[in-house]
């Protein structure tokens with residue numbers, strides 16, 4: 001079936017954070033302005049219709065008319081195994097698969113289960129803000145192995161600094177984000193192997209958040225770290241249907257742990273979580289029948305990314321941006337305008353009335369940047385960039 005991703009589906013009145021969450025968004029300090037004309041492109045959530053087999057599966061679940069306590073059936077595990085073998089040539093054993101109602105939740109459990117207060121945890125900023133807040137909220141300490149941005153706007157790992165931080169007595173955990181939010185890097189096999197080797201050598205547990213792993217550019221490989229590493233004894237991987245199929249509202253993250261001892265530690269803090277029947281039927285449907293939709297989506301996203309880069313080159317050449325290797329996130333460097341971050345914010349959020357995320361939320365490395373999520377109908381993205389460009393026309 002051919003999907004029409006240009007279609008604008010009105011999400012107002014559906015409890016959407018993006019479209020109905022004005023007060024929440026203001027309380028979070030993201031913006032001062034939020035009204036009926038705001039174009040919200042801040043959170044990693046798509047404004048695009050999901051696969052038809054998924055809708056059919058959910059209708060079937062609704063038609064049962066009873067939504068009681070549910071189980072994880074064999075088909076649930078088989079669907080996960082099938083997807084990762086087919087898409088990423090990664091063999092996962094059934095017993096290695098655990099469930100969490102969310103990725104940030106799983107991160108918090110991992111931190112609590114596998115480290116102690118005041119232990120050091122390595123992250124690579126600029127990075128998805130909850131990595132920092134989960135560490136701080138649990139009284140652990142951030143060890144920032146900042147990524148290095150070259151003149152082309154391409155990010156690299158500082159391995160010397162990474163190894164020095166891994167060697168520190170108090171460092172117990174590393175949280176990898178791959179594909180990396182917000183820089184869009186998809187780390188290659190050599191990089192992943194090197195990160196894993198350093199962690200293994202220094203008894204550092206490696207938690208890999210790979211939930212954007214299906215959303216890479218067309219015909220480009222994504223290598224799960226569990227496949228690049230020499231040993232998986234110290235590796236925990238998060239995968240999810242939420243980013244790939246826009247199902248954040250169904251709360252499903254899978255946590256893959258090969259080492260039985262780590263699995264036991266993680267499970268004992270996680271406790272028992274029975275699934276929602278909607279989530280179980282959704283996962284089975286998308287992992288078996290969602291591939292055709294995903295390929296069409298990737299083509300659409302690639303097209304939008306190319307349009308944005310072309311538009312910026314023509315209308316806002318002072319903005320430095322690259323097509324990300326993975327994710328549908330763009331990380332735009334506004335330093336070329338020589339305006340303060342506050343002035344850039346005011347022009348985009350208050351004057352253009354487009355809601356993005358200020359780069360400073362991802363760490364001080366992001367001060368001059370703005371993050372935008374582009375998986376929305378292209379006409380909406382075009383309108384947002386038109387509005388933004390107009391507000392910067394007077395800057396010489």
Ligand SMILES: Cc1ncc(COP(=O)(O)O)c(C=O)c1O
Nearest residue numbers: 044102103104105128181209248
């Ligand atoms: C890298 C990364 N991890 C985790 C999350 C949040 O996942 P969840 O909604 O499953 O907690 C996001 C959402 O944008 C993300 O980009």
